[in-house]
Amino acid sequence: MAVTKWLPLSSAGAAISFVAGFVLQLPAPQVIISAAMTAVLVFSGLAMQSYGRAKSEEEAAKAQKESDRS
Numbered sequence: 001m002a003v004t005k006w007l008p009l010s011s012a013g014a015a016i017s018f019v020a021g022f023v024l025q026l027p028a029p030q031v032i033i034s035a036a037m038t039a040v041l042v043f044s045g046l047a048m049q050s051y052g053r054a055k056s057e058e059e060a061a062k063a064q065k066e067s068d069r070s
Contacts, residue, residue: 005046006043006046006047007043009042009043009046010038010039010040010042010046011039013038013039013041013042014035014036014038014039015035016038017031017035017038018031018035021034021035
């Protein structure tokens with residue numbers, strides 16, 4: 001399942017935000033919110049990309065089926 005690949009990627013994005021925030025000595029609440037927003041952004045982006053890919057593959061298969069009938 002693709003979600004098992006997305007979670008590590010979104011947590012890697014959150015980890016990058018944590019490291020950058022603490023290196024720059026930003027306030028902890030700001031770093032936590034930034035990390036959470038990064039994780040959600042990466043996860044939703046990958047989900048939308050996957051949804052679009054599945055839809056385009058479905059449309060291509062449907063077009064191929066119609067051309068085979070002709």
